[in-house]
Amino acid sequence: MTSEIMDCTIIGGGPAGLYAAFYAGMRDLSARIVEDQAQLGGKLHFYPEKLIWDIGGVVPSTGYDVMNQMIEQGQTFNPEVNVNERIVKIEKLEPHLFECTSATGNKYLSKTVIVATGGGIVYPKRLPIEGIEHFEQTNLHYTIYRLDDFIDKKVAIVGGGNSAIDWANELKDKVKELHLIHRKGQFKAHEAQINELLESDIHIHTHSTVEELMPDSHDESIKAIKLKNEQTGRMETLPIDDLIVNIGFEAHDNFHQNSPLNFELIDNYYIKGTSEAQTSIEGIYAIGDIVDFNGKVRLIAGAYSDAVNAINQIRQHCYPLIQDSIVLSTFHEGLKQRRKG
Ligand SMILES: Cc1cc2nc3c(=O)[nH]c(=O)nc-3n(C[C@H](O)[C@H](O)[C@H](O)COP(=O)(O)OP(=O)(O)OC[C@H]3O[C@@H](n4cnc5c(N)ncnc54)[C@H](O)[C@@H]3O)c2cc1C
Structure with a gap:
């Protein structure tokens, strides 16, 4: 044209x-x-x-x-x-x-x-999991438009930088259960943000990676995630309502x-x-x-x-x-x- x-x-x-x-x-x-x-x-x-x-x-x-x-x-x-x-x-x-x-x-x-x-x-980086894009229409998010969308939900956030921790701190009093998953042992964010995180009852999973997204049989959403602790090799399954991924951007x-x-x-x-x-x-x-x-x-x-x-x-x-x-x-x-x- x-x-x-x-x-x-x-x-x-x-x-x-x-x-x-x-x-x-x-x-x-x-x-x-x-x-x-x-x-x-x-x-x-x-x-x-x-x-x-x-x-x-x-x-x-x-x-x-x-x-x-x-x-x-x-x-x-x-x-x-x-x-x-x-x-x-x-x-x-x-x-x-x-x-x-x-x-x-x-x-x-x-x-x-x-x-x-x-x-x-610029695109948000995806987790290296095959078929992950199917869940982007349902309960996999790369940004938060409204904090209230997560009220009383079980939420997992993947990431260890400023935005991931900021979101975790902002969501912690709204959600039913909150997990923060980071592949490293230390967070890269402002000290005050990290302190707020550590003083909260957020479940923190360091040295951990998401290995699998387990689909709900009724719709195209994720019903649970499988986590691997890279230090111990231990696998864990977390039932969730929403997954938020914030691991950087690609240009x-x-x-x-x-x-x-x-x-x-x-x-x-x-x-x-x-x-x-x-x-x-x-x-x-x-x-x-x-x-x-x-x-x-x-x-x-x-x-x-x-x-x-x-x-x-x-x-x-x-x-x-x-x-x-x-x-x-x-x-x-x-x-x-x-x-x-
Ligand atoms: C976390 C964060 C918080 C911020 N907070 C503030 C704040 O409080 N106050 C403030 O004033 N500023 C803030 N900023 C900065 C502000 O967002 C930017 O200065 C502003 O967005 C710049 O506008 P822009 O139009 O130049 O670029 P952008 O907002 O980057 O928009 C550029 C657009 O061009 C499109 N594009 C790029 N290449 C092509 C192409 N080849 N063909 C077609 N389209 C293309 C992109 O998709 C994009 O939509 C913040 C920035 C960030 C990241």
Whole structure:
């Protein structure tokens, strides 16, 4: 499939990409988002239950709530949204025409491109157990969206880092029974978190690995797990209602690192940019966590300001004959009409 030519293609539907899509609408630019995952929201999917305190004007809100509001705001001006599409290549066909190609072979044409790929494409690591993906639709989780989903349940968490221990501490007073399983003898987390864990009645299984997931005969869920103590060789069966796995993440290759366009990089990963979101390639802009420049702020607030700068530059790039002026949402005609409607 080859698409219609938009003013900008935004690669990545996290906070930076979503805000860029919103701001493109504010500046009357046509935009599309292309996102690798099935859902928009970016890294906020990794911490949906955590409270975010540091976005100006937003009272402490969970990652999940902030993410949903970002997704809604990002679609205010109806950008074209393409999910499950991983961009693998960008080509410059003409000075003002770029083609972004996805892993499925789709081609997205636009006058400019915004790279908003953040930490890249990251997947939670799976336990090395054959067929484990069958349980991902039922009671095997890689993140916690709502702590209350586990009230009065028997839960096992696999992992020994900050997130696993943080979740264990947050869940311990809600669940019926909680097991923390770690293949090593020591936890790698903040001391205060570890102390809280050790003082609780969480069942801690160190030097232990999950050897088998025992399926329920009625549905596609796990009814018990088989644990092996690697020091003693002892096997144990734990009946559970939910299994939460938090053993790190795996990253996919990033197209910008070996692009024939030769992006200038910093530390062989970050795209070298400017505070106006320009990269070493005219017409390609980089925003959010993927970009680096003097004074870059790797926070949601920083992603927003990068997005505004990129869109303002794109407006000038695409429509140089129209005098540039600051746009305030309070005076935006389209938004006023929307309010009336
Ligand atoms: C645990 C944790 C807690 C945090 N807490 C806070 C906080 O309290 N306050 C705060 O301000 N910030 C916080 N942050 C940081 C914040 O989440 C990031 O700064 C922000 O998500 C960056 O947004 P982004 O859009 O640049 O990147 P991301 O959120 O990483 O989004 C990038 C998107 O691009 C997609 N993508 C990547 N490559 C491709 C490709 N080739 N094709 C298509 N799509 C692609 C990815 O799938 C992803 O959806 C936290 C981060 C973490 C990990």
